[in-house]
Amino acid sequence: MFFQLDKKMDIYSGLDLGLRNFSAHVGFRYFFTEVLGVFTEAGIPIASYKTNSVGFDKLNNQFAFNVGASFNL
Structure with a gap:
């Protein structure tokens, strides 16, 4: 294991493919x-599908921070 963390802790990363952008995350x-x-x-966004976005389309290509509950089924 790269990081010596408690069994209750987990670090992860991934890629997101949306309708209006392509991004990466770490959590x-x-x-x-x-x-x-x-x-x-x-x-963070890596690439956006619309390069000349105006109005609310710009909101799809910004830094995002999320906090929430996690369930282990």
């Missing part, structure tokens, strides 16, 4: 129990 999860945990995630 961290912590489980309080075997089933319930929390996560935080940050993502």
Whole structure:
């Protein structure tokens, strides 16, 4: 293992393919129990499909930060 973390902790990364952009994210999860945990995630756009966006289309090509609940089924 690269990082020596507790079994309750998890670091992950991934790619996102949306209808209006292509992006990457990195996140961290912590489980309080075997089933319930929390996560935080940050993502950045890599490429947008519309280069001359105006109005609300610009919102699809910004830095994103997410916090939420995580369930281990």
